[in-house]
Amino acid sequence: MNLKMLFRKRLNRSWAVDILLFLLLASVAAFMSLPLVYTLNRAFMPIDEIFAFPPRFIVGHPTFYNFKALVSIFSDSWVPLSRYVFNTFFIAIVGTVGHVIIASAAAYPLAKTNFPFRNVLFSLVVMSLMFTAYITQVPNYMTISWLGMINTYWAVLIPAFGSTLGLYLMKQFMEQIPDALIEAAKIDGASEYRIFWRIVMPIVKPAWLTLIIFSLQSLWTNGSVTSHKYIYSEQLRTVDAVFGQIASGGIARTGPVAAVTLLMMIVPITVFIVTQSNVIQTMSTSGLKE
Template sequence: MVIDDDIPFQTSPQKVSRSLYGDISLFVLLALVGCFMAMPLLFVISNAFKPINEILQFPPKFFVRNPTLDNFTDLYYLLQGSWVPATRYLFNTMFIAVLGTAGHVVIASLAAYPLAKRKFPGRGFLFTVVVLSLMFSATVTQITNYMTMSWLGMLDTHWAVIVPAIGSSLGLYLMKQFMEQVPDALIEAAEIDGCSEFRIFWNIIMPVVKPAWLTLIIFSFQGLWGAGGAAGSMYIYSEQLKTIDYALGQILAGGIVRIGPSMAAQLLLLLVPITIFTLSQSSVIQTMSTSGMKD
């Protein structure tokens, strides 16, 4: 029997043997894990609609018995009575979150492209520095960031929060790892067609690594949206420049009598990050079109 080397050897596809009992067991297990992970969110939603007597009940009840909107009404009146309008606090938060996220994604992508696809002296050393910087938490670098912002004259401005967020090393590491999976053949073909370096980056690399920068948007936005309290106390001093998170923290620091509005505030602060994640979820979980391509 002669085997022609030009004809690739073909094997019959392997069928996964899984019983109906196994499928049901897997579904039940995933459902239980999903319910367990959703419990904190459900508890926050339930607490936002509880009257104060149910919030203070011990042992606490997971679900609300007599739902009410009094917590949201009280929170509204507390915000209306503040010196700075609540819309100003909200604008400051959105300005910091949107601009910081956009800047972080753009700068991280631009820096990751040469690290992933271009060879130059010191590339390995630079990436090692990036990886080592991931070991330090935000608490460790707070003093350094404060001194840097002071030297740059950015204290008591929104840029004191935006600039450190733009320079975060997490986005650079994430984008670099994804860009390394893009086949060099795509870049070489674009160079042969006469594409400029920026066009290769913008029209070829960025669409391919779309799941990466969408995931980075979620992480960066969530971090900046919830950074208002720390930023308001460390970098920003003017009341009209502070964020909604800091404002709510100050208003609700009145003690146990304001525990109901605090529960409503927690739910409102969660709505925006959850909405961003929900809108981007379908794109984040997509598999890159070139994930199986090799040079």
């Protein structure tokens, strides 16, 4: 497109509509960011501002007292805060990496290989998406107990590895890769493993980056929900798991609770900001066509 066509295209657009759309989108974005702004301000509010009436949305006198109180709470505990942080990062990172690798490796033959009962297996995967965690928690507990993994990291990691959402997402995305591309790689002598790692995975990068966000957010925020069922040792609990213990301290712990809430939001938001362009591409692209 040359400059003349671009200029003519700009003349055909209504600046009033552009401004109206910009104001509308800016208003929606500002409204959606209110919870984040409130959480950020509340974490730095002194106790008198937290309980002020009418409630304050913007902090008047910022302070780090809430974070100091949080550190003080854990300094009196026989399990240090660093241990809870390590458990949280370990479960979130290992669970996410394992889920992405296993889901991608299982999705590749389902999408690009013909074998008996392939459609039946994928139908079972689709049907499993209809069952919530509350329905499967009893058989999951029995399976984890039978495997002897109660009160270990594996009790949380194994269910994360076997989540079917990632398998469904990766399979649907891999189906859009042209078969001619894979056949050409086989003619050149590439093995199935080389095709998977060097050709398929780079093409479906937006899909597995999206899967990373979903898996990391689930393990980061809901890891404690799962760990409460399987993990009883205090040394293996996550930060989110002790969140309820801090909140049970009453009104005096309101400041530290606000600080923990902010800390728990930082990692998922940071990961989403870094990978948001790939998430948008996954949602909008129709994939490659023959």
